Amino acid sequence: MTVVAVRGKFLDLGESMLNEDGEMGGVKGVVTVTGAGVFDENERLLPLISSFLSEKLDTKKFALQTALTYGRNLGYCQDFLNGRRELSAWESDEKFLHVGQPILRAYVSQMQSLELGSKTVRNRDASIQSFISRFLCITRDDRPAFRADDPYASGLISPAPKSTLVKSCSLPDLRVLIESTSLERERCLLQFIFDSGVRRSEVPRVMRASIDEALRLGQAVSSADPRTIDTPSNYCLLHINGSKGGGDQIKERLSIVSPATLERIKRYHASAIYKRHSRKFPKDQAPAFLNAHGHPYTPNSISALLSRVSKRAIRNLKLAKPISPHKLRHGYAYALLNSKDLGNDLLERQVMLQKALGHSKPSTTEMYTRVPANLLNAICGTNQDAESKAMEMENLSIDTRLAIDARAKK
Incomplete structure (x- = not known):
């Protein structure tokens, strides 16, 4: 899984591969790009996740590092969903349109079995909640939401993280x-x-x-x-x-x-x-x-x-x-x-x-x-x-x- 995020980056369209196809007429000029892309192991774009992160960057709701962290967290979940037979009928990150609470609970259990810290589990769970509840389940510009039901309607699925002493340099x-x-x-x-x-x-x-x-x-x-x-x-x-x-x-x-x-x-x-x-x-x-x-x-x-x-x-x-x-x-x-x-x-x-x-x-x-x-x-x-x-x-x-x-x- 690869995550890329940029804000205000200059892009020279003259270097685009579209210029190699004469029938396309070519593109030119310099544009300013803000957005994010998440790619699977086969270098295919995950469009829903990428759109979510790009919207957050464009509206300045996310800093670059936040977008990268969310991208990685959603990528980890995507890898888990790819292995679930119940979701095999759907391609790419369309699986997030159909995943229910039982599978998400199974994902939380898997993270706990791998002995990830309680704060890490909570952070990944919160990333998924933000993606589903505040992007996939939201209507925009009179267009219907990507999905009607919200598996996070009752809140986060993972348990609250344990309170630990801050580890510092003495x-x-x-x-x-x-x-x-x-x-x-x-x-x-x-x-x-x-x-x-x-x-x-x-x-x-x-x-x-x-x-x-x-x-x-x-x-x-x-x-x-x-x-x-x-x-x-x-x-x-x-x-x-x-x-x-x-x-x-x-x-x-x-x-x-x-x-x-x-x-x-x-x-x-x-x-x-x-x-x-x-x-x-x-x-x-x-x-x-x-x-x-x-x-x-x-x-x-x-x-x-x-x-x-x-x-x-x-x-x-x-x-x-x-x-x-x-x-x-x-x-x-x-x-x-x-x-x-x-x-x-x-x-x-x-x-x-x-x-x-x-x-x-x-x-x-x-x-x-x-x-x-x-x-x-x-x-x-x-x-x-x-x-x-x-x-x-x-x-x-x-x-x-x-x-x-x-x-x-x-």
Whole structure:
């Protein structure tokens, strides 16, 4: 199963295969394409699923990554339906027009027998419900719905997922990761992700100018700004161009970052290697982090970095399991909630955290408070001599900072 999704992509029709057939008259021109296609193992388009995803992208109800996830989830179900004899009379994804609740229950049971996580099962079930209930069973433009009955009329079929503790990167884990690379630019990046709570997709949009501004202004932000967070003067507020939301729109927010982390990044920016690579970018558009070739990091390259240093730490018996970029974001959440100089109580810190992480709903942030307070220190691995996130980051910077050779090539 292959899933493709694009938004606003330029397509040159002059390259179309239709131009190879003289009787068709050919096509030409450049068009802008937004849509999705899901193809089976024989490279045949699944038209209903593709139309559903394309409509969601076109109306900006789905971000690109959401469309890809839904496409894969529906593709998994399609594979299951292809093996059901009761549906053998129908081709391709027409099977979704006739599948009933008993078969969908069998699909949920199969996923559970494969020991998929309860959240994974629930997410796949929700994808199918959205496709059937909000696309196949909906009338549009005076045209009848694709199907009249809705097997999800009574709600989702899968049981509610189990509530589990968020698995995060602790401060000791972060130190191990940092010490598993000999490159200061990678150490800066790892500390920054942990101390700012950014998603891996947001890192390429963090500019050097934003780092400079955060250090220069500190808490000097407009009180009229709804994003403003009331924090102590020993922290900086960093502007983040977020990436959550339908239609891939940018959602701005302010993140609470320790000055020591930003100062460490500034020293990296003062290195000859960074200055040489950053000259090719327009003024105020130089990314804060550049890879070995002088290019901005991509989400995939950040995941590759975490994978590489995690494996190195595991080989050295310093880590038990790999650490993903999002676990660093979770680590930021626990570090902020456990920082005694932020807010008067846990509720105040939870409000700060909601704004800093860019959560639109308090319930999303509440997942970090399910752990009892007396276990929070153990989870965060907090040094008892350092009672704040800012002090922890300062100690980490001092202990792990490396000099950057002026002759370094990468």
